[in-house]
Amino acid sequence: MPIRKVGVIGAGVMGLGLTQVLAEHGIEVILVDKEEAIIERARQHLIHLLDKEIEKWGLTESEKKVILSKIRFTLDKQLLRDADFVFETVDEILEVKKSIFNEIDHICRPNVIFATNTSTLSITEIAAATNRPERFIGLNFTHPVVKRQLVQIIRGLKTSDDTYEIAKHFVVEIGKKGIQVYEAPGYVTVRLMMPLLNEAMNLVVEGVASAEDIDLAMKDGFDFPYGPLEMADRMGLDAVLRVTDGLYREYGDVKYRPALILRKMVRAGHIGEKVGEGFFKYNDAGERIE
Amino acid sequence: MNIFVLNCGSSSLKYQLFNMKDEAVIASGKVERIGMDNAILSHEPTGRDEAKVVTTILDHTTAIEKVFDILVDAKHGVLTNINEIDAVGHRVVHGGEFFADSVLVDKQVKAAIKGVYDLAPLHNPANLVGIEAVEAVLPEVPNIAVFDTAFHQTMPQKAFMYPIPKILYKRHKVRKYGFHGTSHRYVSVKAAQFLNKPIEELKIISCHIGNGASIAAIDKGKSVDTSMGMTPLEGLMMGTRSGDLDPAIIPFVMGKENLTLNEVTSMLNKHSGLFGVSGYSDMRDIEDNMDNDSRAKLAFDMYEYRIRKYIGAFIAVMDGIDAIIFTAGVGENSDTLRKALADHLTYLGIEIDDKVNRTRSKEVRRISTSDSKVEVLIVPTNEELMIARDTLRIVQSNK
Structure with missing residues (x-):
C-alpha cells in the first residue's frame, strides 16, 4: 500500500525536520505534540525556515504554500487513525516512548508500521509495548534532517522482513539513504x-x-x-x-x-x-x- | 480511427480524443491533483457543456480509468464502448539519443525511456506511468510514444556537442537535446503548406515562445540547431528561467551566497527570467506595466533582445532565412513583442503589417507585408494533433 499520510509524534527539532522533508515530498503529515505552545512554536519555526529558503531562492512562495498545506499541526492523537505510517521523535525516555506507542497502538490501523527515532534505546523493548512488534522498526535520522541524507535503519528482534523492506523503500522515496544497523546502543x-x-x-x-x-x-x-x-x-x-x-x-x-x-x-x-x-x-x- | 492523446505530468494529466477521419477533437480534458482525496477531472465533449468531477484519485491508473469511464458515460460520454479507442499517443519529454522519431511502445522502448530518467527527472517517470496505466486498462491497444526531443536528433554533432571534456558526453550523455520538438515540427510543416512551398526548399526559424521558450533553426525541414540544451534551462530568457548565462556565475554565486546545488538550481529555474528581473513572470503583466515600471520595461527589452540574438545566430547557422514563425502563448498573442522584434530586424528587409499583426485569430496567418524579404507567420501550435497524426502513421505502418 502506498504511504500517503504519515503521523509524526513530537514537534521538536527532529520531528519538525522530518515533517518538512515529508511535506516537501508531497506526503501529508499529521504532526502531533502534547502542548499547544510547542506545536505553535513548531509551526512558526517551520514558516521561518521556509521563508529563509525562499530568500535563498531554494523555494517559491507557491511551493511554501503547498508544503504548509500538507501539514496538520495538532494535539489530537486520534487523527493518527488515518495515518499509513507513524514516526515517533519524542525525548529519549523509555517509559515515555512505550506509553505513547501503547496508546497509538489502539488508534492506528493494525497494518500500519511504527518507527521510532531513538538512538540509544532498545527497539525490541519499545516494540514490546505494542501488539505489532513485527511492524515496528527504528529509523534514526541525522540532524539536521533536511540536509543530511543518512538514516540508520534498525531492526528489532521481531521486525519482519516485509516491514524492513517497506521502511527501506520509504526512506529512499523521501530522498534519504538508509544503512542497515543491528540493535546496539548508539548504533554507528x-x-x-x-x-x-x-x-x-x-x-x-x-x-x-x-x-x-x-x-x-x-x-x-x-x-x-x-x-x-x-x-x-x-x-x-x-x-x-x-x-x-x-x-x-x-x-x-x-x-x-x-x-x-x-x-x-x-x-x-x-x-x-x-x-x-x-x-x-x-x-x-x-x-x-x- | 479514434486516437486518444495523453500528456501525463507528475500529479496531473491532459488528454484529447481525435477522430482521425477528419482530425476532429471529439473530447478533451484534464485531471488535476492526482494523489489527493479531492482530485478534479474536467471533461469537455466538443460542443457540449464541460463536466467537472471532484473525487479521490490516488494514482495515474485510477485517473485513466476515470477518464475512460467518462468517455463512455451516458450523459457526458462520446463513445459507446471504450474499445472504440484504436490507439493511444503519449507525449514523452525525453527520448535521449535513442529516438529520432515516434515509436510503437514495447519493452525495449520502456527500458529506454527509463534509461534517461536522469535527464528529465520530473517528466519521464510520469510519462512512463501514463503508458503503463493505459496498458493496464486497455491491454490490446497499441501505445505510441512521441518525444519532445526526437525532432532535434537531426542536429549535426558540431551543434549538439558542448566544448567541455568529451568524456562527459561518453559517461553521462552530456550534450544538447533540445525540446518543444513536436511543436517546432508541427508549425514548420504547417508554414510550408501555408506558403505553398516544399519544406525541402525552406530555411525556417521557429520561435516557440510560451512560459518555456525555445527557437529552432529548421533547414529543409530538419532541425539543425535549437536554443534549449541538455535541459530546458538553456537558451532564451523565459518566464522564470534564466536561459543563457556565464557558467562561472554559478560557482561564484554559490560561494558568495552560501547556496546548495538545489538552491542554485531552483534559483535559475524558478526565480530568474522575467520574474527575476521584474517580479512579473507573465508577459501580459509585463506589457501592462512596462510604461510605468522600469523593471518591467527592462525585462521586456532583455527578453526581446535575447530572442533577436538567437534569430541572428540561426540565420548565420543556415546561411539565410525564408520564414520566421511565431507560436505558443506569447508568440501567438503578443503583438508588442513581434512588433519590437520586427522593428529591429530591418536589415533583413523584414516589414510587418501593423494592423494584421494586431489581429487576433486561431488561424495560420502572414503578418509580413508583400514587400517583406522574409515571410513572418503566426502558426498556432497543436502538439496534440501532431501526436495523434504520428500515432496514426506508426499504427498503420506496423499493420
Whole structure:
C-alpha cells in the first residue's frame, strides 16, 4: 500500500525536520505534540525556515504554500487513525516512548508500521509495548534532517522482513539513504560522534585550545560542516548529555563518561542554539553571532 | 480511427480524443491533483457543456480509468464502448539519443525511456506511468510514444556537442537535446503548406515562445540547431528561467551566497527570467506595466533582445532565412513583442503589417507585408494533433 499520510509524534527539532522533508515530498503529515505552545512554536519555526529558503531562492512562495498545506499541526492523537505510517521523535525516555506507542497502538490501523527515532534505546523493548512488534522498526535520522541524507535503519528482534523492506523503500522515496544497523546502543553515528563531542569539551576544560579553534580544526582539517562544539550546541547540550549518559550506562565504559563541563552547562541552562547560548552564542534565527 | 492523446505530468494529466477521419477533437480534458482525496477531472465533449468531477484519485491508473469511464458515460460520454479507442499517443519529454522519431511502445522502448530518467527527472517517470496505466486498462491497444526531443536528433554533432571534456558526453550523455520538438515540427510543416512551398526548399526559424521558450533553426525541414540544451534551462530568457548565462556565475554565486546545488538550481529555474528581473513572470503583466515600471520595461527589452540574438545566430547557422514563425502563448498573442522584434530586424528587409499583426485569430496567418524579404507567420501550435497524426502513421505502418 502506498504511504500517503504519515503521523509524526513530537514537534521538536527532529520531528519538525522530518515533517518538512515529508511535506516537501508531497506526503501529508499529521504532526502531533502534547502542548499547544510547542506545536505553535513548531509551526512558526517551520514558516521561518521556509521563508529563509525562499530568500535563498531554494523555494517559491507557491511551493511554501503547498508544503504548509500538507501539514496538520495538532494535539489530537486520534487523527493518527488515518495515518499509513507513524514516526515517533519524542525525548529519549523509555517509559515515555512505550506509553505513547501503547496508546497509538489502539488508534492506528493494525497494518500500519511504527518507527521510532531513538538512538540509544532498545527497539525490541519499545516494540514490546505494542501488539505489532513485527511492524515496528527504528529509523534514526541525522540532524539536521533536511540536509543530511543518512538514516540508520534498525531492526528489532521481531521486525519482519516485509516491514524492513517497506521502511527501506520509504526512506529512499523521501530522498534519504538508509544503512542497515543491528540493535546496539548508539548504533554507528551516535556511538562515534558522542565520544568526539565529549572529547572536544574535555579539550576546552584542559585549555588545550579555544572552543573557536577546536571547531576550526575539525572544519578545516576534516571538512566537518560544523565543528564538534557547535554541533553539540545545535543538537542541544541537554540532548547530548542524555544520550552520552545513556551510552555510559549501557556500556559502562569510561570512554562514554560525560565531560563535567557538559553537565555544568546543562545545569546552568546554557544548552545551545535553542536558548541562544552554549559553547557559542546564537540569534533568534539560529545563526551564530560569536 | 479514434486516437486518444495523453500528456501525463507528475500529479496531473491532459488528454484529447481525435477522430482521425477528419482530425476532429471529439473530447478533451484534464485531471488535476492526482494523489489527493479531492482530485478534479474536467471533461469537455466538443460542443457540449464541460463536466467537472471532484473525487479521490490516488494514482495515474485510477485517473485513466476515470477518464475512460467518462468517455463512455451516458450523459457526458462520446463513445459507446471504450474499445472504440484504436490507439493511444503519449507525449514523452525525453527520448535521449535513442529516438529520432515516434515509436510503437514495447519493452525495449520502456527500458529506454527509463534509461534517461536522469535527464528529465520530473517528466519521464510520469510519462512512463501514463503508458503503463493505459496498458493496464486497455491491454490490446497499441501505445505510441512521441518525444519532445526526437525532432532535434537531426542536429549535426558540431551543434549538439558542448566544448567541455568529451568524456562527459561518453559517461553521462552530456550534450544538447533540445525540446518543444513536436511543436517546432508541427508549425514548420504547417508554414510550408501555408506558403505553398516544399519544406525541402525552406530555411525556417521557429520561435516557440510560451512560459518555456525555445527557437529552432529548421533547414529543409530538419532541425539543425535549437536554443534549449541538455535541459530546458538553456537558451532564451523565459518566464522564470534564466536561459543563457556565464557558467562561472554559478560557482561564484554559490560561494558568495552560501547556496546548495538545489538552491542554485531552483534559483535559475524558478526565480530568474522575467520574474527575476521584474517580479512579473507573465508577459501580459509585463506589457501592462512596462510604461510605468522600469523593471518591467527592462525585462521586456532583455527578453526581446535575447530572442533577436538567437534569430541572428540561426540565420548565420543556415546561411539565410525564408520564414520566421511565431507560436505558443506569447508568440501567438503578443503583438508588442513581434512588433519590437520586427522593428529591429530591418536589415533583413523584414516589414510587418501593423494592423494584421494586431489581429487576433486561431488561424495560420502572414503578418509580413508583400514587400517583406522574409515571410513572418503566426502558426498556432497543436502538439496534440501532431501526436495523434504520428500515432496514426506508426499504427498503420506496423499493420
